[in-house]
Amino acid sequence: MNNQPILWEYRLQAEDSGQKYLSILLHKFHFSLKVLQHLKQGERVWVNGRFTYLTARGKEGELLSIQLFFDEEANIPGEDLPLDLLYEDEYILAVNKPVGQVVHPNHRYLTNTLGNAVIGYWERQGEHRLYRPIHRIDRNTSGVVVIAKNQFAHQQLAWQLERGQLHKRYYGFVQGVVRKKEGTIDNPIGLAPDSFIKRKVQPNGQPARTHFRVLHRYPNATFLEFILETGRTHQIRAHCEGLGHPLLGDDLYGGDPMLINRQALHSSVYAFLHPATGLPIVIRAPFPEDLRVLMKKLKFDIL
Template sequence: MQKEELWEYTLQPQDNGKKYQDILAHKFHFSRKLLQSLKQGEHAWINGKFTYLTARGQAGDLLSVQLLGEEPANIPGEQLPLDILFEDDYLLIVNKPPGQVVHPNHRYPTGTLGNAVVGYWQAKETPHRFRPIHRIDRNTSGIVVIAKSRFAHQQLAYQLEHNLIHKHYLGFVQGCVLEGQGKMDQTIALTPGSFIQRTVSPDGLPALTYYQVLYRYPEATLMRFMLSTGRTHQIRVHCQALGHPLLGDDLYGGQLELIQRQALHSYHYAFQHPATGENISIYAPWPKDLIELVSKLKTLKATSNS
């Protein structure tokens, strides 16, 4: 096993006498399922020698765990364009174009981001399962983070669950939003009689979106959204409830004159690297249609937020 394929940790004084599996579970949030898979075969070593995870360690010991490895693809690969923002042994982060579904489904069985990612890995002869940390709507553009291993996926899923991943979106909404910043914390539920549309409802799940006005145009406002929860269509529903639906979002009352899809872009993600703990900050360039939207809006006399 090559060194770069191993996750390593030097035990500290507070780890004395603890089982390796307990250190991995409590300090590094290894899931029970991942620990169980590590117990099947030789996947852990102490100071270069095989060890059982139920053994107890001493300060200074070097614990090495095999976490990476090739896996059979779980969906068909296709040779499609892929805008890669970041890649290493653990993660692939891409800038998804508008109009592309993240994962294949019965309605969109091919041409998805998942097909493109698997095809990219197959071309490199390094197969992995497609494990997106999150999904964004078909007509929302921007960042999608994909884990290359079960370990990376469960580490980032832990961060997502504990609100440790900071997700920022840019969106253009109809009208002039007067408040420079604020929050929208209405609960969201499925609209009765619909399988797709959501609505603000007292019977819904908690949803919290922070916003900041970046620029005001005569008939639209550029806003930054910071998500504290990840409900389906959260920003879109909250904007409609605010009285300022996203431009192009006809499902939630947005007008289609200037753009033919919701003017929403996932542009910034910040989190800790699943293996190293390093702070990662990723930005996604704007797609062509949002750049064109800005040009259209600038044909009107704009005033900046002051």
């Protein structure tokens, strides 16, 4: 899937007549100003097969064509690492991140990250791109991570994320028996005092909403489904601690590591609208083996 010009097309409707192409792209399709600036460089905008300017005004029935071509130098080094692909097209890449892998390089993890793996994969395909993950999950959380393959896709998905149109579903095992069948945790989260890592429910934190549903109750634990309305750092982990039901294995937040040596949390489903077609996309990551083993242990009340 080498870098080739990507053509985005739209047939103007009656309500578009008299509008500048710039205005249509900006307000109707939420193109960012940064992307529009790129479109001004070279002949990248056509109407009915002829070059035009973004400031020209459109007419009903015209075919507006945009060349989205982003051949970019990688911003991190690529490495030949395993990569569990869930979905890929010209705009997005979705992977199943394993436990123990960091999503993006940082001062503590310079290599062996998901970013290094993705760039290495693209380089082997002859592609030159920046690494643009739409969201991050913790090093010891497994599951779906979605990466934009160009600036346009990243901007479109970021716009959906800001407006709550990206839907993320997690599965996790918490300590103790959660009595409510379902509910919403609406507690702000901020950095815990005397910590650079841990988050804590506190009044002056950022707004955070987590919806949960009980899937199964064990004698001393509960299997839950989580749906995030916001995406704060460690949101599920901090909210579970605040409820008095920390995730199993999550020793940073008071979870018991006896049965599993990582937080028992999996990013299972990621649903959004495709950045180019607008059609629904649902990405699912299979349930990991270590959580299947945990499920069997809980059945026999080993806690």
